[in-house]
Amino acid sequence: MPKYVFMGATGKIGTVAADYALEIAGPDQKLVFTSHSFPTNPTDKMKEWTKKGAELINADYDDVASLQKAFEGVEAVTFVSTWMFGEERRRQHKTVIDTAKACGVKRIGYTSFAGAGLEKDLPYLSEDHKYTEGVIFDSGLDYNIQRDYLYSDNIPQLFAPSWTYCGHKWLLNSKGVPAAYVARDDCARVAAALLLGKGKHKSVYEVTGPEAISDYKIFEYICRKTGYKGEIQDMTDEELAKWWTDKGLPLSVKGDFSKFPMKLSVPDLVSCGNVVERGLMKDVSGTVEELTGRKPLTEWEVVDRYSDILPRP
Numbered sequence: 001m002p003k004y005v006f007m008g009a010t011g012k013i014g015t016v017a018a019d020y021a022l023e024i025a026g027p028d029q030k031l032v033f034t035s036h037s038f039p040t041n042p043t044d045k046m047k048e049w050t051k052k053g054a055e056l057i058n059a060d061y062d063d064v065a066s067l068q069k070a071f072e073g074v075e076a077v078t079f080v081s082t083w084m085f086g087e088e089r090r091r092q093h094k095t096v097i098d099t100a101k102a103c104g105v106k107r108i109g110y111t112s113f114a115g116a117g118l119e120k121d122l123p124y125l126s127e128d129h130k131y132t133e134g135v136i137f138d139s140g141l142d143y144n145i146q147r148d149y150l151y152s153d154n155i156p157q158l159f160a161p162s163w164t165y166c167g168h169k170w171l172l173n174s175k176g177v178p179a180a181y182v183a184r185d186d187c188a189r190v191a192a193a194l195l196l197g198k199g200k201h202k203s204v205y206e207v208t209g210p211e212a213i214s215d216y217k218i219f220e221y222i223c224r225k226t227g228y229k230g231e232i233q234d235m236t237d238e239e240l241a242k243w244w245t246d247k248g249l250p251l252s253v254k255g256d257f258s259k260f261p262m263k264l265s266v267p268d269l270v271s272c273g274n275v276v277e278r279g280l281m282k283d284v285s286g287t288v289e290e291l292t293g294r295k296p297l298t299e300w301e302v303v304d305r306y307s308d309i310l311p312r313p
């Protein structure tokens with residue numbers, strides 16, 4: 001029976017992707033879920049996955065032997081990008097691809113990002129993804145790359161918590177340009193569908209929400225919904241970077257975020273708005289519905305899911 005490996009199963013994308021993969025897998029498709037952080041005592045979720053027929057294996061992108069064990073006799077591997085921006089992340093991703101090839105895996109799935117297809121002037125956030133895509137293309141393996149837009153979830157989870165800290169302001173740099181933010185859960189379902197062979201050979205999919213909406217409109221929606229009173233301050237990339245750097249927000253994901261309302265480094269934060277402002281998320285694709293049979297969640301549906309953590313008056 002062909003085996004399909006989903007790597008990073010305990011992450012936010014990973015858990016939803018694993019659940020959905022089990023829901024849609026055919027009787028002749030064996031699923032293997034890996035994590036570099038499965039606890040020794042199985043969680044309820046791990047027990048549920050095992051009960052539904054998945055095999056769980058510890059595998060770390062930094063540990064070739066663990067990857068070899070997971071990739072034995074495998075048809076396709078999908079791996080989730082890590083948070084380790086730069087050299088470390090590139091090395092991790094290349095290790096996964098090289099090892100998969102050496103083990104005879106036929107197809108690679110990867111969660112890439114908007115803008116990774118640009119030839120030059122890449123946004124900071126797209127750079128490692130372009131590199132990883134290049135390694136996949138050069139490997140000669142079959143592939144399904146999904147270029148996820150920024151998640152709709154980022155606004156309630158990462159940006160809204162900063163508003164009170166910033167004096168009831170959303171300091172941003174997106175200049176009112178509309179963006180088709182996509183629900184993280186939809187990206188996860190796309191990843192599972194692609195792993196199980198629902199995509200085309202050697203394909204790159206842009207994964208977007210259903211409509212492009214400006215940050216201004218999203219801010220208005222949240223304020224109307226909660227009664228929160230705040231304002232938007234739209235800055236240049238340089239002004240925004242300086243404001244947060246002066247406050248001491250870390251310049252790298254490895255910094256100390258304990259004094260800040262969100263874990264987002266300065267280059268990451270500035271690049272989010274830059275990607276939007278450059279119009280790299282303005283187009284809407286049909287990927288989510290095509291691959292999962294479900295319309296993508298709207299920004300409003302996603303924001304509503306986070307009602308309990310939105311800023312209040």
Ligand SMILES: NC(=O)c1ccc[n+]([C@@H]2O[C@H](COP(=O)([O-])OP(=O)(O)OC[C@H]3O[C@@H](n4cnc5c(N)ncnc54)[C@H](OP(=O)(O)O)[C@@H]3O)[C@@H](O)[C@H]2O)c1
Nearest residue numbers: 008009010011012013014035036060061081082083150151
């Ligand atoms: N498009 C966007 O708006 C956006 C926003 C945030 C992040 N991202 C990117 O999307 C990725 C997934 O997002 P998420 O929200 O699911 O984040 P998350 O929950 O923090 O997931 C991180 C993922 O990396 C895996 N991982 C980390 N270190 C690993 C290692 N050494 N070996 C193997 N796997 C490792 C984790 O899997 P295990 O712990 O199970 O091994 C997990 O699947 C992020 O890592 C980031 O690259 C995109």
